Amino acid sequence: MERVALRGGRVVDPSQDVDDLYDIFIMGGRIASIKPSEEKAPVGEGWLEYDCKGLVVAPGFVDLHTHLREPGEEYKETIRTGTLAAATGGFTTILCMANTTPPNDCEALTRLIKKKAAEEGTVKVHPVGAVTRGLLGRELTDMAELKEAGCVAVSDDGRAVMNTSVMRRALEYAKGLELTLISHCEDLHLKEDGVMNEGFEATRLGLKGIPAQAESIMIAREIELCELTCSRVHIAHVSTRRGVQLIRDAKRRGVNITAEVTPHHLLLTDTQVGYDTDFKMNPPLRSREDVEALREALKDGTIDCIATDHAPHSSIEKDVEFDMAKDGVVGLETAFGVLMRLVHQGVFTLKELVGFLSTQPAGVMGLKCGSLSVGSPADIVVIDTEREWTVEPEAFRSLGRNTPFKGWTLKGKVVKTLVDGRVVHEEE
Amino acid sequence: MRLKRKDILAIEELDRDELEMILSSAQSFKEVSERDIKKVPTLRGRTIINLFYEPSTRTRTAFEIAGKRMSADVINISASVSSVKKGETLKDTAKNLEAMRPDCIVVRHCSAGTAHMLAGLLSCSVINAGDGAHEHPTQALLDIFTIRERLGRVEGLKVLIVGDILHSRVARSNIWGLRNLGAEVTVCGPPTMIPPHIERLGCSVAYHVDDAIADADVIMMLRIQLERQRATLFPSLREYARCWGLSAERLKKAKKDVLIMHPGPVNRGVELSPEVVDGPWSVILEQVTNGVAVRMALFYLLLGDIKED
Numbered sequence A: 001m002e003r004v005a006l007r008g009g010r011v012v013d014p015s016q017d018v019d020d021l022y023d024i025f026i027m028g029g030r031i032a033s034i035k036p037s038e039e040k041a042p043v044g045e046g047w048l049e050y051d052c053k054g055l056v057v058a059p060g061f062v063d064l065h066t067h068l069r070e071p072g073e074e075y076k077e078t079i080r081t082g083t084l085a086a087a088t089g090g091f092t093t094i095l096c097m098a099n100t101t102p103p104n105d106c107e108a109l110t111r112l113i114k115k116k117a118a119e120e121g122t123v124k125v126h127p128v129g130a131v132t133r134g135l136l137g138r139e140l141t142d143m144a145e146l147k148e149a150g151c152v153a154v155s156d157d158g159r160a161v162m163n164t165s166v167m168r169r170a171l172e173y174a175k176g177l178e179l180t181l182i183s184h185c186e187d188l189h190l191k192e193d194g195v196m197n198e199g200f201e202a203t204r205l206g207l208k209g210i211p212a213q214a215e216s217i218m219i220a221r222e223i224e225l226c227e228l229t230c231s232r233v234h235i236a237h238v239s240t241r242r243g244v245q246l247i248r249d250a251k252r253r254g255v256n257i258t259a260e261v262t263p264h265h266l267l268l269t270d271t272q273v274g275y276d277t278d279f280k281m282n283p284p285l286r287s288r289e290d291v292e293a294l295r296e297a298l299k300d301g302t303i304d305c306i307a308t309d310h311a312p313h314s315s316i317e318k319d320v321e322f323d324m325a326k327d328g329v330v331g332l333e334t335a336f337g338v339l340m341r342l343v344h345q346g347v348f349t350l351k352e353l354v355g356f357l358s359t360q361p362a363g364v365m366g367l368k369c370g371s372l373s374v375g376s377p378a379d380i381v382v383i384d385t386e387r388e389w390t391v392e393p394e395a396f397r398s399l400g401r402n403t404p405f406k407g408w409t410l411k412g413k414v415v416k417t418l419v420d421g422r423v424v425h426e427e428e
Numbered sequence B: 001m002r003l004k005r006k007d008i009l010a011i012e013e014l015d016r017d018e019l020e021m022i023l024s025s026a027q028s029f030k031e032v033s034e035r036d037i038k039k040v041p042t043l044r045g046r047t048i049i050n051l052f053y054e055p056s057t058r059t060r061t062a063f064e065i066a067g068k069r070m071s072a073d074v075i076n077i078s079a080s081v082s083s084v085k086k087g088e089t090l091k092d093t094a095k096n097l098e099a100m101r102p103d104c105i106v107v108r109h110c111s112a113g114t115a116h117m118l119a120g121l122l123s124c125s126v127i128n129a130g131d132g133a134h135e136h137p138t139q140a141l142l143d144i145f146t147i148r149e150r151l152g153r154v155e156g157l158k159v160l161i162v163g164d165i166l167h168s169r170v171a172r173s174n175i176w177g178l179r180n181l182g183a184e185v186t187v188c189g190p191p192t193m194i195p196p197h198i199e200r201l202g203c204s205v206a207y208h209v210d211d212a213i214a215d216a217d218v219i220m221m222l223r224i225q226l227e228r229q230r231a232t233l234f235p236s237l238r239e240y241a242r243c244w245g246l247s248a249e250r251l252k253k254a255k256k257d258v259l260i261m262h263p264g265p266v267n268r269g270v271e272l273s274p275e276v277v278d279g280p281w282s283v284i285l286e287q288v289t290n291g292v293a294v295r296m297a298l299f300y301l302l303l304g305d306i307k308e309d
């Protein structure tokens, strides 16, 4: 049985409200004990010891929103490369969305993804099943079977379920199975063929805008449906101040709603888009006002966690005219580094950030991870908060190079990632 | 004399001195087209490619004639927009054309930003002949040239632009250029066709033509496109013409010597009634003539030999 000790690190674990120097002892892939470093607790023979002095030790990150592209678009990403990218970025558990080709709308697909992930994956992969067959927004999928095969949630991410009655039934049906429904909120009629945030920048650039209300109208609809059906919903990638306000009010009323935000929506605005397709994603980058509201919403708990919406594309989709380019940016390998900017700027504390990335997303989905408590799986990240590095897309483990953070110099990097006590990623 | 830039992509990027340089240079090239032998050897040995992804008669022809009157070799390519993974990408097409060593590529495309994209990819000059709803710099230059020639100035003039501002690259380029040269600009059209925050470009917004035309020195009418009706931006051509079209009757409310402009092609009876198109206010055909001079000036200022005079 593998025995590992992480010695002398600053352990930051929001799940136990811990931020101090501790030694962590791992046996059989689980946290066996945690002791104050000053005790210098001895270990017997056969222990693998890592010196973590000057480093931060935290629960492995949990990403509720990735696109692994396999099966169907293996030239963009595979389960192997996507999970390698996850490990590099400190993510030990990821949820992969159903919009593969074919979509993950049946048990066989879910089992295929699980099998591939077990054989070729580096981190833990939980598939998200489709809400409707073929992601077409019409008939419900066999959700009980999807759950049995390993889906932890259902979502038609990438395409909103526009028929309100279908969404109502989906929420009700998922409730009975205790499956969380993740809603990609976007009124497709209002969006039309918009390609960036509606506002002065879109006007200046002559690009068709997507109003904030394309998102907030659907968030309002999901809230109303949750209240109607006493069910629960998780809102994917909230990007607008108006959306935040609706969620905040709903939570105050006791609606069972949770929400996530992406790193890029916390860091970037529509003024940075130009005609660069690496800044084209859905929902689009919004205004400075929206960014401020999203940060505020994380601080006050309106938004529960950060998710990357890692969406790899190749140059075939991105090296084209702006309005023809596909939506999406990669995020697994840059998320922590770019978010550390907000820690260095004093927007969040490190402990808060670790919570947004691990304990809180785990809590949203009811996953048994995101904690360093005794008995938890030893999914751990070791972080050097002072390490400077530059985002070089060519060096990504992901096959996707489509990042808006290219060339950014960041301070703070994951230097070691452990899954079930095994080191799956290590920086020199 | 030469512009200190490789490309002409947007009026937004040009400063006042550059605008003045182009306009005064166009003034001297206009004379070439009045000659018996309409050709100067200035650009002998230069190659210009017109790469048009949208149908165009006026703009493409004006570029072609401008190049030929300067003795450049001009090649026209009508391309069609290919969807992803189907046909050649814009980037590949551009790279292939560049491999034939042109000196300038003139590009028109239905997607905003394509001229910028090509300019970044290619070492030859790129002139934007219209990119989506973004800009149409040579149209604005010929419009401003025409205004200046007719009224002797741009500074202090009141210019009203009427129509589908939302989709209009002509409007955007004109707002930038006219504002830079000191004109006051008002845009007018149904609210569905006024893009959000357009006033941040330095113009004002009006919804009623009758109110707005009274003190205008220049009225620019934009072409309305039929497919916008299907997109529910206006109910019918009949109602559009009634509310935002210019008739001789409506023009009674305007200044007597107001200039009526249109980038063409005109939908007679929609934006403009026939008597207005053919009437004394109209400078539509002068715009076309000046379009050649302005493009000759641009070719000269981008591709001409660097001889300080």
Ligand SMILES: [Zn+2]
Pocket (backbone or CB within 6 Å): A157, A158, A159, A184, A236, A237, A282, A283
């Ligand atoms: Zn989505």
